[in-house]
Amino acid sequence: MVIIGEIAGLLTSLFWSINAVVVTKAGKMVGSSWIINRTRLVFALLYLVVLNFILYHQALPTQAGVQRWTWLSLSGVVGLAVGDAFLFQAYLMVGARLGTLLLSLSTIFGVLEAWVFLGESLSLMEIVGIALTLGGIMWVILEHGNNSQPTLRPSAWGVLCGVLAAIGQATGLVFSKQGMAGNFSPISGNVIRMSAAVIALWLITFMQREAGKTIQVLKENPSGLQLLALAALLGPVIGVSLSLLAVQDTPVGVASVLTSLSPIFILPISHFYSKEHLGWQVIAGTILATAGVSILFLF
Numbered sequence: 001m002v003i004i005g006e007i008a009g010l011l012t013s014l015f016w017s018i019n020a021v022v023v024t025k026a027g028k029m030v031g032s033s034w035i036i037n038r039t040r041l042v043f044a045l046l047y048l049v050v051l052n053f054i055l056y057h058q059a060l061p062t063q064a065g066v067q068r069w070t071w072l073s074l075s076g077v078v079g080l081a082v083g084d085a086f087l088f089q090a091y092l093m094v095g096a097r098l099g100t101l102l103l104s105l106s107t108i109f110g111v112l113e114a115w116v117f118l119g120e121s122l123s124l125m126e127i128v129g130i131a132l133t134l135g136g137i138m139w140v141i142l143e144h145g146n147n148s149q150p151t152l153r154p155s156a157w158g159v160l161c162g163v164l165a166a167i168g169q170a171t172g173l174v175f176s177k178q179g180m181a182g183n184f185s186p187i188s189g190n191v192i193r194m195s196a197a198v199i200a201l202w203l204i205t206f207m208q209r210e211a212g213k214t215i216q217v218l219k220e221n222p223s224g225l226q227l228l229a230l231a232a233l234l235g236p237v238i239g240v241s242l243s244l245l246a247v248q249d250t251p252v253g254v255a256s257v258l259t260s261l262s263p264i265f266i267l268p269i270s271h272f273y274s275k276e277h278l279g280w281q282v283i284a285g286t287i288l289a290t291a292g293v294s295i296l297f298l299f
Contacts, residue, residue, distance in 0.1 A: 005249025006297055009258025012242040019235035022227055029224030034089045035214050038205055038229045041080065041198050043235030048191045051237075060195070061188035069192055071179030076193035079172020081200040082238075087165035093158025100263060101141045102162025107134050107256040109170035114252035117174060122253055129295030130257045136289025140282050141263050162204035173256055177247050186244040193244075194236060254296055264289050 025038055049059045064072075090099040107130060114120040122130070180189050205211050218225050246255040264286055271278055 003297060005246045005255065006258060007245035008242045009250065009255050010261065010293070012239050012246060012259040013261035014265050015234050015239040015242065016259075017262045017269060019231050019239060020266060021269055022231040022234060026224045026227035026231060029221045029227070032183045032217065033091070034210070035217055036228060036231075037088070038083055038201050039218060039225070039233040041194060041201060041236055043229050043232030045191070045194045045198050046186065047233060047237045048194055050088050052185075052187055052191050055187060056185070057254060061185070061191055064184070064188065064192065068179050068181075068184065068189075071175050072189055072192040073170045073196035075175035075179060076176055076196035077200045078168050078175060080193065080197035080240075081204075082163050082280030083168025086161045086168060090158055090162035090165055093155050094162060096144075098159075099162050099165075101138060102159065103166050103169065104134060104137050104260055105163065105166040106169040106173075107253060107260055108247045109167050110256035111119060111175050113170055114177070118177060118252065120251050120253070122251060123293055126251070126254060129292045130253055132255045132295065133261070133289045134197055134292070136205060136287070136292060137260060137263050139285030139288060140267065145186070170252075170256065173243075173247050177252055180244055180248040184248070186241045186248065189244045190237070190241045193240070223224035227286065258293065258296065261293070 023036060023040070027033065030036055030039075052061065053059050087099065087103060090102060094102075111122065111130070176189070176193070179192070180186070202211070205214065243255070243259045246259060250258075267278060267282060267286060
């Protein structure tokens with residue numbers, strides 16, 4: 001049984017978890033999630049262009065064709081630019097705990113969109129596996145958030161932003177599925193996706209006249225800039241490339257839930273790195289999510 005896509009999904013979550021720790025540390029130095037996102041995506045695009053040139057002897061995958069460029073560009077704009085914008089706004093308005101919980105809804109939206117637009121269907125055991133995994137993730141987020149994170153008073157707009165972030169992530173995966181059809185390189189696919197996201201983000205940045213401020217903040221925080229360079233390699237380069245491989249080789253619903261396991265993977269990091277206490281509910285949620293993932297691998 002070939003499980004390359006499933007393994008890629010798990011590795012995506014692992015790298016995104018490590019990336020979250022690095023970004024958090026960089027955020028304390030830089031102080032702006034918007035500057036973080038703009039900067040790390042630029043670094044990521046530079047890495048990807050160099051890597052694509054080394055592997056395929058061209059900076060941009062010009063042979064990909066108009067249709068593939070269109071789907072992957074839409075995926076980059078919707079998933080990385082628009083989706084992340086709503087996610088950051090949700091974090092500010094309802095807190096990281098509820099924002100992350102709302103983002104977990106992307107699995108449900110992904111299954112529905114893949115069924116409607118791609119005609120994908122899941123077996124009963126895959127549905128059970130997704131449900132168990134999603135339930136475990138939500139349990140961990142709720143309990144871990146109650147123990148270690150301050151809560152903000154939920155607002156209707158903040159919750160809506162979280163839901164829109166989940167829709168953006170799910171839609172980005174569906175678009176990626178279309179763009180990655182066939183045996184197309186995840187690295188080349190990521191170059192296209194990242195190019196569109198960087199162009200969209202920096203157009204908005206120039207329209208808001210924030211470019212000068214972004215450069216000034218980065219000049220004043222060289223250590224933060226170095227961390228963002230590392231975060232770009234871990235998340236947008238390695239993590240996103242693995243997620244494209246996952247969605248290429250597995251149904252969107254399965255890929256979505258396997259790439260959403262960062263709250264589970266980050267637990268041992270929080271425990272050993274930040275010395276956070278893990279309650280029994282967190283451990284139980286982790287076991288539940290692990291059981292769901294096991295079902296996805298076995299059936």
